[in-house]
Structure formats: structure tokens, C-alpha cells
Amino acid sequence: MKYSKEISRRRTFAIISHPDAGKTTLTEKLLLFGGAIQVAGAVKSNKIKKHATSDFMEIERQRGISVATSVMSFEYNDVLINLLDTPGHKDFAEDTYRTLTAVDSVILVIDSVNGVEEQTRKLMEVCRMRDTPVIVFVNKLDRDGKYPFDLLDEIEKELNISLHPLSWPINMGKEFKGVYNLYDKSLQLFTASQKSTEENTVPIPNLSDPLLDEKVGERDANQLREDVELLEGVYGPLDIASYRDAKVAPVFFGSAVNNFGVKELLDTFIRVAPAPLGRETDKRFVSPEEDKFSGFIFKIHANLDPRHRDRIAFMRICSGKFARNTFYKHTRLEKEVRFSNPYSFMAREKDVIEEAFPGDVIGLFDTGSFKIGDTLTEGEQLQFTGIPTFSPEIFKELVNKDPMKTKQLEKGIRQLTDEGVAQLFTQHGGIRKIIGCVGELQFEVIQYRLLQEYGASCAFVPMAFYKACWITGDKKAIDDFVRFKQGNVMEDKDGNLVYLAQSEWFLNTERQNNPGIEFHFTSEFKTAMAK
Ligand code: G4P
Numbered sequence: 106m107k108y109s110k111e112i113s114r115r116r117t118f119a120i121i122s123h124p125d126a127g128k129t130t131l132t133e134k135l136l137l138f139g140g141a142i143q144v145a146g147a148v149k150s151n152k153i154k155k156h157a158t159s160d161f162m163e164i165e166r167q168r169g170i171s172v173a174t175s176v177m178s179f180e181y182n183d184v185l186i187n188l189l190d191t192p193g194h195k196d197f198a199e200d201t202y203r204t205l206t207a208v209d210s211v212i213l214v215i216d217s218v219n220g221v222e223e224q225t226r227k228l229m230e231v232c233r234m235r236d237t238p239v240i241v242f243v244n245k246l247d248r249d250g251k252y253p254f255d256l257l258d259e260i261e262k263e264l265n266i267s268l269h270p271l272s273w274p275i276n277m278g279k280e281f282k283g284v285y286n287l288y289d290k291s292l293q294l295f296t297a298s299q300k301s302t303e304e305n306t307v308p309i310p311n312l313s314d315p316l317l318d319e320k321v322g323e324r325d326a327n328q329l330r331e332d333v334e335l336l337e338g339v340y341g342p343l344d345i346a347s348y349r350d351a352k353v354a355p356v357f358f359g360s361a362v363n364n365f366g367v368k369e370l371l372d373t374f375i376r377v378a379p380a381p382l383g384r385e386t387d388k389r390f391v392s393p394e395e396d397k398f399s400g401f402i403f404k405i406h407a408n409l410d411p412r413h414r415d416r417i418a419f420m421r422i423c424s425g426k427f428a429r430n431t432f433y434k435h436t437r438l439e440k441e442v443r444f445s446n447p448y449s450f451m452a453r454e455k456d457v458i459e460e461a462f463p464g465d466v467i468g469l470f471d472t473g474s475f476k477i478g479d480t481l482t483e484g485e486q487l488q489f490t491g492i493p494t495f496s497p498e499i500f501k502e503l504v505n506k507d508p509m510k511t512k513q514l515e516k517g518i519r520q521l522t523d524e525g526v527a528q529l530f531t532q533h534g535g536i537r538k539i540i541g542c543v544g545e546l547q548f549e550v551i552q553y554r555l556l557q558e559y560g561a562s563c564a565f566v567p568m569a570f571y572k573a574c575w576i577t578g579d580k581k582a583i584d585d586f587v588r589f590k591q592g593n594v595m596e597d598k599d600g601n602l603v604y605l606a607q608s609e610w611f612l613n614t615e616r617q618n619n620p621g622i623e624f625h626f627t628s629e630f631k632t633a634m635a636k
Pocket of ligand 1: 123130
């Protein structure tokens with residue numbers, strides 16, 4: 106329990122949303138409150154352009170910049186907040202899923218006009234798999250959006266979570282007058298400004314107070330009274346334990362671009378969000394309070410400079426204290442490693458740090474010894490779990506265009522897949538290589554980086570596969586299956602057997618024909634079964 110004080114003052118989280126819902130804008134406002142940036146627009150200018158599909162230089166530039174912005178640490182009211190950025194572009198969804206393994210909670214931004222969108226659904230699924238506590242921020246109340254009760258209904262049904270509103274809007278769009286904070290029992294009047302909202306906050310502990318009519322008009326005051334009566338009847342007070350168990354998601358309404366409702370969100374967040382939590386390993390549960398250090402790599406970023414192949418590995422500290430220049434055990438390689446320049450990401454400046462505590466994310470220079478999911482400890486042989494690989498959505502065969510550069514291509518593709526840019530499947534008992542990605546953009550990135558960083562040129566031939574399923578079962582069933590389905594059975598880069606199904610129909614047929622085999626949609630078989 107040596108580091109309890111450090112642990113309890115940390116909050117590590119990510120903001121997730123469908124592109125355009127307002128994630129970047131909200132991030133920026135939170136950083137302004139934390140004093141991490143001084144001017145609005147600082148985050149915006151670094152943002153991955155959502156529509157840059159083939160501008161390679163743009164990708165390069167963004168890749169570098171996003172190293173600086175992928176973790177943003179700042180202090181607010183004595184709480185050390187580690188905000189992990191997730192890429193907005195859907196082609197980098199896998200990166201987002203992995204980042205979510207390193208956080209203890211998330212804020213989900215929903216656009217009040219568009220409601221639940223495709224990425225919102227997918228991201229929520231990942232949160233549910235891991236029981237990550239969620240706070241919902243319904244954004245863009247200054248626009249004519251969906252009726253709030255309908256929106257709550259939609260979110261609950263579509264995302265399969267129970268909500269608990271902590272604030273409630275008074276109208277929306279042009280008529281938007283503000284939100285009533287159900288937690289603090291205060292009214293916040295909307296002004297379309299970037300200023301602090303304190304001067305517009307009016308305490309109204311009793312809703313029958315005529316002050317409410319004075320502030321928002323009789324009609325809206327009465328509507329609010331009705332709404333709040335209904336809400337309090339249905340929801341009652343928030344049960345923080347249920348939120349932390351990921352059973353209930355508190356909801357706030359606001360407008361990020363107007364900095365409205367953001368401070369309330371942040372104030373509540375630091376009060377209710379969980380401090381750093383423990384993590385499962387292949388051997389046992391590791392608690393953050395343990396004295397001995399442990400941590401895992403959840404993201405690897407190539408260096409900006411293509412002449413150097415060193416990379417930055419992002420490590421989440423899970424227990425104990427990490428110290429600079431100290432030997433730790435790299436459990437996959439079973440070797441001792443130490444770091445002379447570990448980085449923290451305080452206030453957008455990368456600083457060398459001497460120590461770090463559970464919940465912190467640090468950057469480690471890596472010359473190729475890390476893979477996603479690698480674990481460092483003070484000697485204990487264990488491996489953190491819960492960092493699964495998901496089935497890709499697009500598959501292409503990798504074709505070597507320059508036989509003189511075969512070695513470089515092999516090395517390049519191995520390193521890029523270690524970074525998690527894409528997944529590599531090698532034909533079982535053969536040499537064909539199939540690359541699986543979530544989006545087309547990743548193939549462009551791979552092709553470009555193989556050429557730039559490894560001097561290898563390649564082409565991709567599209568393959569009509571629908572899903573990759575990791576297969577397990579008794580030996581005879583697996584052996585028979587592999588023999589009959591040779592063309593479809595591959596190995597992932599850890600040597601696990603994977604079946605590539607052409608369509609859902611094929612997958613279902615194989616499942617019926619092979620009751621002795623289990624088909625899994627992620628590489629971690631316990632967490633999610635193929636449906
Ligand atoms: P993202 O990171 O989730 O993709 O969203 P981002 O913050 O970039 O916001 C997407 C667009 O929505 C931006 O407009 C942003 O200004 C706008 N926005 C964010 N919050 C609000 C809000 O509360 N109300 C309204 N009306 N708009 C909001 P844009 O036109 O794409 O960019 P910009 O030209 O404004 O920078």
C-alpha cells in the first residue's frame with residue numbers, strides 16, 4: 106500500500122465517439138480547464154484529418170503528431186488526469202480498441218442531432234466486453250436535436266446500457282436555455298461563449314422557487330418541473346457503485362464548442378470516476394496497490410524519422426512504482442530491460458520522468474523488442490490479458506514486387522504487425538501471406554511505410570474473406586479440419602490457427618459440420634465467442 110496516495114489521485118480515461126460528434130472539441134475544453142493548453146484550437150490543428158484517405162504525407166505528419174497528443178496528462182483540482190486519445194478515423198478502430206484496454210473509464214460523446222451512430226455502437230461493445238464504466242455526454246444542444254427522452258431511449262436500447270441523467274436540458278437549438286443539474290440542484294443558463302460558466306450558475310434547490318420562472322420563463326419552468334419530477338421518480342439518486350461496475354452510465358447534456366456543461370462533466374468525473382484499477386494476467390489478478398511494479402504495452406508508434414526504426418512503446422503502469430534506469434523483466438522474451446529516457450506526456454511536452462505510478466502511461470523508446478500486449482514486471486513471470494486481437498474486416502494477399510528485397514519485406518511486415526498496424530496471417534504449412542485490416546487506409550499506410558522505412562515494394566490482391574476466426578478444439582477435430590480446409594486455414598503471427606471464412610454462411614456451415622471446434626472472433630478466446 107506504499108503508493109496509495111499517488112494511486113487515488115489519478116484518473117485514466119479516454120473520450121470516445123463517432124467521428125464528428127465532438128470528441129476533439131471536448132478534449133480541447135478539458136485541456137483548457139486543466140491548464141494544459143492556453144488557447145482554443147491547439148488540439149484541433151493536430152487532429153487526424155478525417156477525409157485524408159490517400160495523402161501519404163498527411164498520414165506521416167499525423168502519425169508523428171499523434172504521438173504527442175495520444176496521451177495528455179494534466180492536473181485539475183489536485184487530480185492527475187491521464188486522457189488517452191483515440192483516433193477518429195474508423196480505419197484505425199483497432200488502435201482505439203487497444204487504447205481502451207489501458208483506461209479505467211470512458212466518456213462517450215453523442216451528437217444530439219445524430220444520436221447513436223455506427224462507431225458509437227462498436228466502441229460501446231468494446232467497453233462492455235471489459236466492463237468499462239461510461240459517462241455519456243450528449244453534445245450539440247445548441248442545435249435542433251432529438252427530444253431528450255427519445256434520445257435516452259435510443260441510447261439505452263441501441264447500446265444496451267442503463268442511463269442515469271445527472272443534468273437535464275431546457276429546450277434545444279435556438280430555444281436552448283440551459284441545463285438543470287440534478288446532482289447539485291442548480292440551473293445553468295446557456296450563453297454561447299467560451300467563458301467560464303460560473304457566473305451563469307443559479308442554485309435552485311427547490312424547483313417551485315419562482316426564481317426559475319424568472320430565469321427561463323413560465324412555460325419552460327413548468328416543463329422542467331414536470332421533466333424533473335418524472336426523472337427523479339424513475340431514476341432516484343445515482344448509485345456510484347453501479348456506475349463503477351459499468352451497470353449504469355451517468356448522462357450530461359451540453360455543448361462542447363460553447364464550453365457549456367463541460368466543467369460540470371469534469372467536476373463530476375473526478376468525483377465519481379474510478380481511480381486506477383487492477384488488471385487480469387494469465388496467472389492472477391494484479392492489484393494497483395501491490396508494491397512491485399508491473400505494466401503492459403498497449404500501443405506502439407513508429408518514430409517520425411523514417412531513417413531511424415526506433416519506436417515509442419506506450420506502457421500503462423498497473424502496479425507498484427516504475428523507476429528510470431531500473432532493470433525490469435520483459436516476460437515474453439524472459440530478459441531484463443531498462444530504460445534511460447522514459448517519457449511522460451504532461452501538458453503536451455514530452456518530459457523524461459524518474460518515476461511513474463499505476464494509471465500512468467509512459468513512452469518507452471523501443472528498438473523492436475516490444476509487441477502489443479508485452480508485460481514488464483519486477484521479476485514475476487506473468488502476462489497481462491485482455492488485449493485481444495479482433496477479426497479484421499478487409500483481407501488482401503501480400504505480393505512481393507521486388508524479390509531482391511524479400512528479407513526487408515519480411516522484416517518490415519513483421520515489425521508493422523507488431524505495432525498493430527495490421528494483422529498478418531501466414532498460410533498453415535505454406536508461405537502465402539494475407540494481411541487483414543479494419544480499413545482501406547491501413548493498406549495504404551503499410552505500402553507506404555514498407556517502401557519508405559524498409560525499401561520494400563509490395564502490392565495487395567483483394568481476397569473475398571468475411572471474417573477471421575481463431576479455432577480451438579480437440580486435436581483430432583482440428584487436424585481433420587485443417588486437412589479439409591487447407592486453403593482457408595492460416596496462422597496468426599503467434600502461431601495460433603485461424604480459419605478465414607468467405608461468408609457468414611460458410612462460417613455457420615463449418616460450425617454445424619464441426620461440433621468439436623470452437624470459432625472465436627478475437628484472439629482471446631475467453632472474452633468473446635464468435636456469434
Ligand atoms: P470529433 O473529434 O468527434 O470528430 O468532432 P469535432 O470535435 O471535430 O467536432 C466536429 C464538428 O462539430 C466541428 O465542426 C465542431 O466545431 C462541431 N461541434 C463540436 N461541438 C459542438 C457543439 O456543441 N455545437 C455545435 N453546433 N457544433 C459542435 P466542424 O465544422 O467540422 O469544424 P470547425 O470548422 O468548427 O472546426
